Amino acid sequence: MSHYPQTLVRLIRELSKLPGIGEKTAERLAMHILKGKEKDARDLAEAIVAAKSRMGICSVCFGLSDSETCSVCSDPGRDAGLVCVVEQASDMVALEKSGAFKGAYHVLQGTLSPMDNVGPENIRIAELLRRVAAGGIREVLLATSPSAEGESTATYIGHALSAYPITVSRIAMGIPVGGDIKYTDALTLKLAVDGRRKM
Numbered sequence: 001m002s003h004y005p006q007t008l009v010r011l012i013r014e015l016s017k018l019p020g021i022g023e024k025t026a027e028r029l030a031m032h033i034l035k036g037k038e039k040d041a042r043d044l045a046e047a048i049v050a051a052k053s054r055m056g057i058c059s060v061c062f063g064l065s066d067s068e069t070c071s072v073c074s075d076p077g078r079d080a081g082l083v084c085v086v087e088q089a090s091d092m093v094a095l096e097k098s099g100a101f102k103g104a105y106h107v108l109q110g111t112l113s114p115m116d117n118v119g120p121e122n123i124r125i126a127e128l129l130r131r132v133a134a135g136g137i138r139e140v141l142l143a144t145s146p147s148a149e150g151e152s153t154a155t156y157i158g159h160a161l162s163a164y165p166i167t168v169s170r171i172a173m174g175i176p177v178g179g180d181i182k183y184t185d186a187l188t189l190k191l192a193v194d195g196r197r198k199m
Contacts, residue, residue, distance in 0.1 A: 008034070060131075062107040062124050064089045072096070072105060079103040081138040085128060085157065087111050087145060095143065103141070106131065111149035112156055125157060132164050139167040146173050146191060172197075 004012070008030060016026035033041050057063065058070035065071075072078060072092075082103030086092050087110065095101045110123040120126070131137060140161055144150035154170060161168045174192025175184050184192075 057107075057109075061092075061105040062109060062127065063092045063105055077102075081136060082141065083128075083131070083137050083139070084141045084143050086143050087150065087153070091143065091145075101141075106140075108144075108153065111144060111147075111153040113149045120156065123153075125160065128157065129160060132161060132166060137166055139169060141169050141171065143171045146187070 011030045011033070012023065012026045015021055015029050016023050018026075021029070033044070054066045055064060056066070058065040058068075058073055060069050060073040063070050063072070067074075079102055083106050084092075084095065084101055084103055085106045085108060086095065087108050089107050089109075092105045092107055095105075106124065106128050108123045108125065108128075110118055112118060112120065112123070128140075132140065140157075142154040142157060144154045158168050158170075172195040174188060174195055175181060181189070
């Protein structure tokens with residue numbers, strides 16, 4: 001990279017800090033920015049600065065928001081009595097893109113991981129329990145991943161919620177659409193059989 005001017009080297013270095021962006025991709029992106037209009041470069045820079053300075057978390061669900069409450073929590077058409085618990089804001093976005101869920105959310109911002117010293121006090125479990133204790137919630141759907149950490153988090157939360165007169169459910173897991181049974185791992189097959197439903 002030493003053959004580039006220092007200004008361009010700095011841009012490539014900064015771009016390569018992004019996840020999934022290696023030096024070659026950063027170089028291509030930098031060259032694309034240079035070839036484009038100055039207005040496009042300014043718009044990109046302003047969007048990055050605005051996102052960094054204005055983005056925060058929703059005071060209700062702890063998902064990403066650029067206001068006090070996110071668009072989902074502010075929507076009167078959502079079923080606030082049904083709360084889906086997810087690990088990260090990106091999981092909430094994935095469910096929203098599917099259009100399959102019309103309730104409210106609760107973003108834990110992580111999972112329990114004793115090996116990494118992440119306990120219940122390090123993620124938003126206490127906030128979930130406070131929401132349920134406040135009333136108005138009839139069902140909590142646990143939508144954590146099927147990893148060891150996701151499963152232990154769901155089990156912990158399920159146990160903690162057993163003290164409340166609500167339904168606690170878990171998302172179904174199994175073979176993906178278009179998947180082939182013979183290439184599916186044993187745990188996924190077990191989850192698919194355990195989560196079977198009547199036709």
